[in-house]
Amino acid sequence: MKSKAEDLNYTAWIIRLNAGEMIAFEWLYNTYKHQLAGNLLKLVKAPDIAEDILHDVFVKVWENRTKIDPERCFEGYLYRIAANMVADFYRKISKDRNYQDYLINIQETVYQHIDELLENKYRRELINKALTELPPKCRTVFQLCKIEGRSYEEVSDLLQISPNTISNHLNRANKKILMFLQNPVNLPYFLLLLWAK
Numbered sequence: 340m341k342s343k344a345e346d347l348n349y350t351a352w353i354i355r356l357n358a359g360e361m362i363a364f365e366w367l368y369n370t371y372k373h374q375l376a377g378n379l380l381k382l383v384k385a386p387d388i389a390e391d392i393l394h395d396v397f398v399k400v401w402e403n404r405t406k407i408d409p410e411r412c413f414e415g416y417l418y419r420i421a422a423n424m425v426a427d428f429y430r431k432i433s434k435d436r437n438y439q440d441y442l443i444n445i446q447e448t449v450y451q452h453i454d455e456l457l458e459n460k461y462r463r464e465l466i467n468k469a470l471t472e473l474p475p476k477c478r479t480v481f482q483l484c485k486i487e488g489r490s491y492e493e494v495s496d497l498l499q500i501s502p503n504t505i506s507n508h509l510n511r512a513n514k515k516i517l518m519f520l521q522n523p524v525n526l527p528y529f530l531l532l533l534w535a536k
Contacts, residue, residue, distance in 0.1 A: 349413060350409045350410070352366055352367055353407055353409035353413055354409045356407065357404055357405055357407060357409065359404065359405075364397075364401055364404070367400070367413070368397055371417055372393065372397075375393060375396065375418070375421060376389055376390070376393050378418075378421070379393055379421060382425050383428065392421065392424050392425060395424055396417065396420050396421050396424060399420050400417065466516065468519075469515070469516045469519040470482070470512075472515060472519055473511075473515055473516075474511075476498075476508060477511050477512050477515075478512070479498065480494060480498070480500075480505055481508070481509060483497065484505065485509070485512075491505050491506070
């Protein structure tokens with residue numbers, strides 16, 4: 340959290356940006372570029388695409404510099420622009436046949452990170468939202484194995500189903516959760532959770 344002095348400093352830089360001072364733009368760029376680039380890379384999984392989006396975000400900041408309110412949170416404004424651009428990027432590639440391989444590659448990466456998502460309290464909200472989309476038995480198996488950390492044997496005894504059936508339910512749950520995460524309708528919610536501290 341920024342102190343009052345830092346808030347005044349940021350406000351002064353935004354006022355200077357409003358006036359079109361390039362030095363203010365450069366200061367804001369240098370202040371936010373590394374954190375924003377890291378977040379973009381997590382979302383798009385490709386350094387060149389993250390760099391392009393980062394560039395586009397700051398071009399938009401410069402183009403709209405006179406409309407930026409110095410009294411409002413600049414960081415929030417910046418991340419909202421970035422989230423919209425990432426959502427636009429995914430909408431565009433979901434319609435473009437040339438990017439199908441790219442989507443398959445990030446699907447594998449997202450699958451590997453489902454367990455990591457469960458460990459973060461903000462991101463757990465997204466998984467819980469995705470779990471509501473699962474059939475009841477599938478949801479129960481996922482919750483017992485992945486959230487509560489129970490073994491296949493424990494779940495098998497508890498639910499009176501075979502370990503093979505448990506494996507099938509978990510595979511089905513993982514696929515449905517991935518489809519949920521990749522649905523453009525859920526993307527803005529997912530992006531906000533990724534940037535939540």
